Amino acid sequence: MEVIIQPTYAQLVAVSAEIIRDALLKKPHLVLGLATGSTPIGLYEALVRMHKTEGLDFSSVTTFNLDEYVGIRPNHPYSYHTFMKTHFFNAINIPTENCHIPQSTAEAHEEFCENYEEAIVNAGGIDIQVLGIGTDGHIGFNEPSSSLGSRTRIKTLTQSTLEANAPHFGGTVDAVPKMAITMGVGTIMEAKRCLLMASGESKAEAIAHAVEGPITAEVPASALQMHPHTVVIIDEAAASNLKRADYYKQAYANKQKLLSHRE
Ligand code: PGA
Numbered sequence: 001m002e003v004i005i006q007p008t009y010a011q012l013v014a015v016s017a018e019i020i021r022d023a024l025l026k027k028p029h030l031v032l033g034l035a036t037g038s039t040p041i042g043l044y045e046a047l048v049r050m051h052k053t054e055g056l057d058f059s060s061v062t063t064f065n066l067d068e069y070v071g072i073r074p075n076h077p078y079s080y081h082t083f084m085k086t087h088f089f090n091a092i093n094i095p096t097e098n099c100h101i102p103q104s105t106a107e108a109h110e111e112f113c114e115n116y117e118e119a120i121v122n123a124g125g126i127d128i129q130v131l132g133i134g135t136d137g138h139i140g141f142n143e144p145s146s147s148l149g150s151r152t153r154i155k156t157l158t159q160s161t162l163e164a165n166a167p168h169f170g171g172t173v174d175a176v177p178k179m180a181i182t183m184g185v186g187t188i189m190e191a192k193r194c195l196l197m198a199s200g201e202s203k204a205e206a207i208a209h210a211v212e213g214p215i216t217a218e219v220p221a222s223a224l225q226m227h228p229h230t231v232v233i234i235d236e237a238a239a240s241n242l243k244r245a246d247y248y249k250q251a252y253a254n255k256q257k258l259l260s261h262r263e
Helices: 009-026 041-052 081-089 110-124 160-170 183-191 201-212 220-226 245-262
Strands: 004-008 033-036 060-063 067-068 128-131 152-157 179-182 192-200 230-235
Touching: 004 009, 004 245, 009 041, 009 128, 009 192, 009 230, 041 081, 060 110, 067 081, 067 201, 110 152, 183 220, 192 201, 192 220, 201 220, 201 230, 220 230
Parallel strands: 004 230, 033 060, 033 128, 128 192, 192 230
Antiparallel strands: 067 179, 152 179
16 A cells, blocks of 8 residues: 655645556556546546546546435435536536446346445456545445455445534435445455545544554455555645554655656
8 A cells, every 4th residue: 555645635636637648648548447436536636637638638548436325316416426517527528428437227237336345346447446545444335344355246335424424414324325336445455456544533533443443344445455455645634643654755756766767
């Protein structure tokens, strides 16, 4: 695991956007795994800016979103379909048919989930999976106790996730859908690269558990310790519970020095 600690959210977003830009310039047919939530919004803004000002081309990119609520229409104002269109897809030149977001009813979800997994494989697998992290350590909607080998499936959301998402549904927990379809931890682990972003003190405990704690289904993000190519990009506040923060900073500074010598 590479841990990159940046002073602010704006800087962690800039580093994340550069990683995606570099990958896209090397591979125009990039397959991106995408996340929703407040954390990646700045990343999408940065990528949209790169598209508009530098002509960063998304015309051959394919995307797979991590998750979507079950039981709300794609055009619901708080669906993840709407989120992705608003914050990203409508502002870049990606063909609509290249954008995949889970969408199914509870009744039909099994076949849908199998097809979603198959579509990822058929696209050649995910090159970079963008991830946020819940205060309880979830990735996607893989709540604590999720199998670390799980695949795309339907999950019941925990009370803490319902509460965290209530502001998006008029402030009432009752209005938040109770279930979601999510890629599994095992699905995420098959991405060639994972980019876990976190900002703010509310994420400090989850980040410390995920990065330095034991690998456990109680903290689904901790499975990423077994992933060969995960980059955790966080700000100082989210890094505030890490025991080895100084070491991570030193390692990153050394890597930057090596890279600048090579250029
Ligand atoms: P957030 O959500 O980016 O809105 O904090 C992250 C998550 O719950 O995965």
